[in-house]
Amino acid sequence: MEFDTSIVPPSPQQLERAAALLKSGEIVGIPTETVYGLAANAYDPEAIKKIFLAKGRPQDNPLIVHIDILERLNELVSELPKTALRLADAFWPGPLTMIFPKSEKVPYETTGGLDTVAVRMPALPAARELISVCGFPLAAPSANLSGRPSPTCAAHVYHDMKGKIPLILDGGECEVGVESTVISVHPDQVHLLRPGGVTVEMLHSIVPTVEIDDGVLHRVSDNVKAASPGMKYKHYSPKADVIILDGSLEQFSAYVNEHAADGVFALVFTGEEQAVSVPALPYGRIDDGAAQAHGLFSTLRELDERGAKIVFARCPVKKGVGLAVYNRLIRAAGFQVISL
Ligand code: TXA
Numbered sequence: 001m002e003f004d005t006s007i008v009p010p011s012p013q014q015l016e017r018a019a020a021l022l023k024s025g026e027i028v029g030i031p032t033e034t035v036y037g038l039a040a041n042a043y044d045p046e047a048i049k050k051i052f053l054a055k056g057r058p059q060d061n062p063l064i065v066h067i068d069i070l071e072r073l074n075e076l077v078s079e080l081p082k083t084a085l086r087l088a089d090a091f092w093p094g095p096l097t098m099i100f101p102k103s104e105k106v107p108y109e110t111t112g113g114l115d116t117v118a119v120r121m122p123a124l125p126a127a128r129e130l131i132s133v134c135g136f137p138l139a140a141p142s143a144n145l146s147g148r149p150s151p152t153c154a155a156h157v158y159h160d161m162k163g164k165i166p167l168i169l170d171g172g173e174c175e176v177g178v179e180s181t182v183i184s185v186h187p188d189q190v191h192l193l194r195p196g197g198v199t200v201e202m203l204h205s206i207v208p209t210v211e212i213d214d215g216v217l218h219r220v221s222d223n224v225k226a227a228s229p230g231m232k233y234k235h236y237s238p239k240a241d242v243i244i245l246d247g248s249l250e251q252f253s254a255y256v257n258e259h260a261a262d263g264v265f266a267l268v269f270t271g272e273e274q275a276v277s278v279p280a281l282p283y284g285r286i287d288d289g290a291a292q293a294h295g296l297f298s299t300l301r302e303l304d305e306r307g308a309k310i311v312f313a314r315c316p317v318k319k320g321v322g323l324a325v326y327n328r329l330i331r332a333a334g335f336q337v338i339s340l
């Protein structure tokens with residue numbers, strides 16, 4: 001169905017309008033503090049199917065279910081480990097998604113056929129207000145077309161979903177800018193499946209052991225079962241061919257200047273724009289992972305708009321939120337990293 005997609009502020013009236021659409025089985029673009037989501041009633045298999053269709057998402061890639069209050073967790077899960085409650089207490093509402101054994105109420109359409117369900121409580125008040133007006137949890141993947149950079153403002157959602165959805169709630173620019181941290185929880189240990197705004201260092205302050213899945217920093221080979229289905233798919237890609245150059249700024253500028261040509265761009269840290277002879281787009285200072293996370297996806301989209309064919313990118317520092325930035329950038333680069 002072709003919709004005349006409207007973009008509206010998350011006022012009380014528009015939250016009611018969005019909730020009415022969601023209750024009637026439609027899907028809606030919603031803001032969160034991480035990235036924009038494409039939301040549906042988590043309990044409505046027909047509405048969930050519309051998400052997969054609109055995104056062009058593989059059916060076996062499960063969705064994250066969003067809640068407004070901790071009490072709503074009970075109806076979604078069949079087990080609630082103590083460690084998870086401690087983590088919820090520390091980091092919810094916020095950019096942390098935890099994986100639980102699912103209750104019978106959660107349809108397999110939502111979990112991509114898995115017996116587990118991923119849950120998070122978003123920090124953005126408008127997102128929680130919407131869930132509360134709906135009275136049911138919202139399943140929402142990032143609101144991009146599958147394989148494209150996640151949307152960090154309403155205009156990005158409109159670009160990818162125009163005509164496919166009736167409504168986008170415009171909550172402004174996303175504060176974090178990369179998707180939530182995804183973990184599975186074990187007694188006294190968590191397993192990191194996707195790094196995000198809640199960092200390894202922060203998780204360590206609550207649980208003694210934080211194990212980083214191989215798929216976080218490396219390509220998951222085709223014959224290995226990914227711990228999280230999302231790991232195996234190409235992600236976050238602009239149309240350009242992105243290549244990460246791992247080395248000093250001097251080495252970077254020498255390499256890029258040697259390969260300068262029409263359509264060659266550089267993705268650099270703020271303040272480094274003058275170091276190369278090709279157009280350079282900055283997305284945060286070298287020592288500021290949070291700023292890089294905030295700017296990464298919109299800068300990848302801007303490279304497309306500027307007609308970039310090849311993008312040489314500086315290598316992010318893999319500490320704090322920088323680990324999430326590196327994780328997204330190596331996927332945008334299809335794992336092409338050149339050591340200088
Ligand atoms: O910040 C976010 O998490 C955003 C906003 C909208 O909340 N959502 C988001 O959803 O990033 P999505 O669908 O783009 O990413 C969900 C990730 C995927 O990599 C998926 O494979 C993984 O979470 N996932 C979901 N359920 C899972 C499960 N039961 N077991 C393992 N991985 C799961």
Ligand code: MG
Nearest residue numbers: 141142150179
């Ligand atoms: Mg996504």
